[in-house]
Amino acid sequence: MRQSRRLTLIAALIVVGFIGTIAWTYFSDRPQPLETPLYLARPVEETGAINRVTGIYLNYRLLDTLLEVLVFSVAILGIQHYLARSKAVRLPRLMESEVVRTAVSLLSPLAFLLSLFFVLFGHLSPGGGFASGVIAASGLLYVGIALGMKEAEQRLSPKRLGRVEKGVLLLLIAYVLFPVLLGRTPLTDLLPRGTPGHLLSGGSILIYNLLIASKVLIGAWIAIVSFAQHRGEL
Amino acid sequence: MAAVIAWILFGMGVLGLVLRRDLVIKLLALGLVNSSAILFLVSLGDRPGAVSPIEVPGLQAPLADPLPQALVLSAIVVNFAILALALVFVMILVERYHTTDSIRIEQEVEKEKDEEEEMPCR
Numbered sequence: 001m002r003q004s005r006r007l008t009l010i011a012a013l014i015v016v017g018f019i020g021t022i023a024w025t026y027f028s029d030r031p032q033p034l035e036t037p038l039y040l041a042r043p044v045e046e047t048g049a050i051n052r053v054t055g056i057y058l059n060y061r062l063l064d065t066l067l068e069v070l071v072f073s074v075a076i077l078g079i080q081h082y083l084a085r086s087k088a089v090r091l092p093r094l095m096e097s098e099v100v101r102t103a104v105s106l107l108s109p110l111a112f113l114l115s116l117f118f119v120l121f122g123h124l125s126p127g128g129g130f131a132s133g134v135i136a137a138s139g140l141l142y143v144g145i146a147l148g149m150k151e152a153e154q155r156l157s158p159k160r161l162g163r164v165e166k167g168v169l170l171l172l173i174a175y176v177l178f179p180v181l182l183g184r185t186p187l188t189d190l191l192p193r194g195t196p197g198h199l200l201s202g203g204s205i206l207i208y209n210l211l212i213a214s215k216v217l218i219g220a221w222i223a224i225v226s227f228a229q230h231r232g233e234l
Numbered sequence: 235m236a237a238v239i240a241w242i243l244f245g246m247g248v249l250g251l252v253l254r255r256d257l258v259i260k261l262l263a264l265g266l267v268n269s270s271a272i273l274f275l276v277s278l279g280d281r282p283g284a285v286s287p288i289e290v291p292g293l294q295a296p297l298a299d300p301l302p303q304a305l306v307l308s309a310i311v312v313n314f315a316i317l318a319l320a321l322v323f324v325m326i327l328v329e330r331y332h333t334t335d336s337i338r339i340e341q342e343v344e345k346e347k348d349e350e351e352e353m354p355c356r
Contacts, residue, residue, distance in 0.1 A: 037299035075315030
């Protein structure tokens with residue numbers, strides 16, 4: 001008992017020391033924010049997206065985003081691989097109560113609608129491919145809860161969808177590498193920028209958002225089904 | 235202000251990570267540490283009176299720096315990957331040892347090691 005108390009004290013001291021160091025550097029040496037931050041100094045027409053964050057992560061720093069998509073894919077692969085080793089629980093064909101099913105049938109279309117809005121307007125307002133994919137996956141989770149995971153799993157088989165997911169990833173990489181065939185640098189955006197603020201603006205950003213959203217949606221659904229298969233009914 | 239909240243969350247997360255014995259709680263604390271890092275980075279992009287970095291025509295207010303917000307996206311995705319994979323490993327451990335208590339799992343592993351050493355070589 002005494003030892004655990006001493007451990008708590010040491011841990012608390014280390015944490016306080018660490019935070020103190022960060023706070024000290026934060027308040028003393030921090031470079032002052034620029035009058036106009038680096039990327040805001042560039043004109044909007046360069047990316048065509050009025051949402052500057054989207055403009056950065058799907059245009060200037062597209063390579064980072066591609067690596068993120070890869071990290072996501074590896075995580076989904078890891079979940080599938082390691083959960084395949086543990087024994088699967090046979091899902092009972094169970095239906096939720098009428099209340100849950102009614103609530104879910106009201107909520108899931110809303111989730112899908114919101115996800116569609118986020119993916120289409122990702123370059124005009126807050127949102128984007130990742131957020132939209134996760135929202136749509138939560139909509140699918142609602143459907144899974146309403147129908148029972150067994151039924152949902154049979155209708156949207158993760159095995160078949162896994163192939164689609166890898167296809168989307170390959171399509172994304174192929175799309176990004178396509179400019180090489182025309183003698184340009186890879187990751188170059190070939191589409192016209194359009195008028196900033198319009199739906200069809202921002203070059204390829206809309207296409208990237210659609211591809212990333214479908215990838216995240218399928219990946220998250222595979223993760224949900226794997227977790228459900230190996231731990232009984234949701 | 236947001237930075238101070240981020241430090242407090244960071245401290246809570248690290249303390250939970252070190253002191254709590256339950257593996258699932260440890261994972262939640264890891265998520266808290268990650269959230270605090272995200273909050274801290276986003277707070278660095280703030281400027282006095284700044285609004286979110288979306289260029290609306292006719293807007294006079296200064297925009298927040300979009301760079302940290304764009305980079306934080308990687309942190310969110312990596313956090314998702316780490317938490318999901320760690321949860322899978324916790325599930326495998328629970329299936330084998332039937333507990334989420336890290337200290338009891340350590341004791342079980344030690345016991346298994348001792349039993350292996352006592353077994354005569356074939």
